[in-house]
Amino acid sequence: MAHLLYSYRHIRQPSKTYTFTILEALAASGLRSIRYAKEIPNIKYIIANDLDLDAVDLINKNVEYNELSKDFVRANQGDACSVLYQHRSFPDRFDVIDLDPYGTAAPFIDGAVQAVEEGGLLCVTCTDLANLTGSNYPEKCYANYGSIPVKGEFCHEMALRILLHTLSTSAAKYRRRIIPLLCCSIDFYIRIFVRVVTSPVEVKNNPCKTSMLYVCTGCHSYYTQPLAKVTGKNTYVPMVGPIVNNSCEHCENKFHVGGPIWTHSIHDKQFVLRMLEHVKESNNETYQTHSRMLGMLSVIMEELDIPLFHNLSALAGTLHCTSPSLKTFCSAILNKGYKVSASHAMAGSVKTDAPMSVIWDIFRSWIQLHPVTMKNIKENSPARKILAIEPRFYYTSKC
Ligand SMILES: C[S@@+](CC[C@H](N)C(=O)[O-])C[C@H]1O[C@@H](n2cnc3c(N)ncnc32)[C@H](O)[C@@H]1O
Numbered sequence: 001m002a003h004l005l006y007s008y009r010h011i012r013q014p015s016k017t018y019t020f021t022i023l024e025a026l027a028a029s030g031l032r033s034i035r036y037a038k039e040i041p042n043i044k045y046i047i048a049n050d051l052d053l054d055a056v057d058l059i060n061k062n063v064e065y066n067e068l069s070k071d072f073v074r075a076n077q078g079d080a081c082s083v084l085y086q087h088r089s090f091p092d093r094f095d096v097i098d099l100d101p102y103g104t105a106a107p108f109i110d111g112a113v114q115a116v117e118e119g120g121l122l123c124v125t126c127t128d129l130a131n132l133t134g135s136n137y138p139e140k141c142y143a144n145y146g147s148i149p150v151k152g153e154f155c156h157e158m159a160l161r162i163l164l165h166t167l168s169t170s171a172a173k174y175r176r177r178i179i180p181l182l183c184c185s186i187d188f189y190i191r192i193f194v195r196v197v198t199s200p201v202e203v204k205n206n207p208c209k210t211s212m213l214y215v216c217t218g219c220h221s222y223y224t225q226p227l228a229k230v231t232g233k234n235t236y237v238p239m240v241g242p243i244v245n246n247s248c249e250h251c252e253n254k255f256h257v258g259g260p261i262w263t264h265s266i267h268d269k270q271f272v273l274r275m276l277e278h279v280k281e282s283n284n285e286t287y288q289t290h291s292r293m294l295g296m297l298s299v300i301m302e303e304l305d306i307p308l309f310h311n312l313s314a315l316a317g318t319l320h321c322t323s324p325s326l327k328t329f330c331s332a333i334l335n336k337g338y339k340v341s342a343s344h345a346m347a348g349s350v351k352t353d354a355p356m357s358v359i360w361d362i363f364r365s366w367i368q369l370h371p372v373t374m375k376n377i378k379e380n381s382p383a384r385k386i387l388a389i390e391p392r393f394y395y396t397s398k399c
């Protein structure tokens, strides 16, 4: 993650040399703190903290082994929460706080949003994706994050947005807001990087950046609705809702209600661009995962700033048809005048501002050229309901 802190330093003090303090609150062997110490310039000191005494012994051994000073990488035994609460006020706060627990980071978030310096960087990992993606125990996700997950192809991005919701509401209690710089879904975990800034005026915008999520139980069409909006004179009012009918306009099934989730930006593209440039200047020797980082950051650079996404095979599965190629489908969306991109969170994803009516219409038109066997499709199924309507869009050779 040296490349990331490198970019962060660039934002913070473009001209002066700024020296950082870093807290790795759950450091285990201290391997990450040692990498920070060896790879990032301008660090004042790092606290590598762990609850476990054996881990702290190991941190000290690793510091010695790597010929680093114990004043530079300071091993500390303590409960991460206590350490965070002891550093809530200036000048004890940390420029960077890294939370990398087993499972959920939820118990450490309240302390972390207070103990990070003004404009500082919070790096948070969560590995409890079974809860965050709604695979099981939605009540557990609600207990930890104050949000209900709904099953869907977009679930890994939803997990990022649930964590951001928790961070933004936690920070808001202390008149602070979060500015997401980069939020990644990677393999079996999520990792997010946000700045934290005191800004009571911006905190008022939180309900406009936060939405409820409606997902049809039949065709899986999804909709987001912000919790509030601003009227003319800086007055915040609740939204009129829900945004959906009692049953789905496409397949007549009911909706699951999820959220609240963060629906504002999850990446700062200027920041991502600087990271990408830094990674491009590096090679496999600097970063062993160089090509993966390059790939992921390049996709993120192109990612539309629109919440959630569709999956082409899943949409085709709902209609029991063969799937158009990604290129064909995306061309059709562009042809209709909407934007489209991939999401880094899933291969074959389609992120678009096209409404569900357009998505289904494109599929109806595709099915006219690539018919489905209707006798295999159950009466009253979502496919029957959606395909009962004539398409208003027609695939052409240009699509
Ligand atoms: C996933 S490991 C950290 C891995 C480490 N960040 C790395 O990159 O190698 C989680 C660590 O958190 C520690 N831990 C668990 N609860 C803690 C707490 N309340 N305070 C501090 N450390 C804690 C565990 O002892 C364990 O070493």
Ligand SMILES: [Zn+2]
Pocket: 216, 217, 218, 219, 220, 221, 248, 249, 250, 251, 252, 253, 382
């Ligand atoms: Zn539906």
